[in-house]
Every structure is written in C-alpha cells, then in structure tokens.
Amino acid sequence: MRTAMQLRADGAMTIFDLRRAYHDSLSNMRGWLGDTSLSGRLTVLDRLSILDAWQQEMVEFFERHGHCFSCSRRLSRCRCPRVS
Numbered sequence: 001m002r003t004a005m006q007l008r009a010d011g012a013m014t015i016f017d018l019r020r021a022y023h024d025s026l027s028n029m030r031g032w033l034g035d036t037s038l039s040g041r042l043t044v045l046d047r048l049s050i051l052d053a054w055q056q057e058m059v060e061f062f063e064r065h066g067h068c069f070s071c072s073r074r075l076s077r078c079r080c081p082r083v084s
C-alpha cells in the first residue's frame with residue numbers, strides 16, 4: 001500500500017508530499033480524538049498537550065525533510081524566526 005510517508009526514489013519529499021502527510025496525520029488525529037471509545041477519558045488539558053506534541057512532531061518532520069512548517073518554504077529560503 002502506498003502511503004504519503006513513502007519516499008520518492010531519490011529519497012526526497014516535496015512540499016506536496018509533506019502537506020499530504022500532514023493532512024493525513026491531522027485527520028487521523030481528529031478521528032482518534034473524536035472517537036470517545038478511544039479518547040473519552042481524556043481531559044481538555046490532555047487533548048491540548050497531545051495536540052501540542054503532535055504539532056511539534058510535524059514541525060520536526062517538515063524540518064527533517066528540508067521544509068519550514070510555518071511558511072512551507074525550503075529551510076534555506078525560510079525567514080521565519082526559529083523557536084528552538
């Protein structure tokens with residue numbers, strides 16, 4: 001099965017691959033948080049910290065593949081202030 005996380009033959013992911021992986025991951029996350037049999041016991045604070053951790057993971061995922069999460073530019077052309 002082909003997934004969005006799969007690498008191209010040259011090992012590079014385009015910004016389109018990254019955005020698609022992001023949207024897949026986001027809808028998984030929404031489905032999971034919306035399924036009360038899985039996440040019904042979580043408090044609002046739990047949910048926020050899960051979303052926070054997920055967002056951080058996405059930022060790192062984009063950067064590992066050479067793109068800025070905020071502006072979608074290649075890191076070499078990104079002018080966003082770096083948080084970390």
Ligand SMILES: [Zn+2]
Nearest residue numbers: 068071078080
């Ligand atoms: Zn940027």
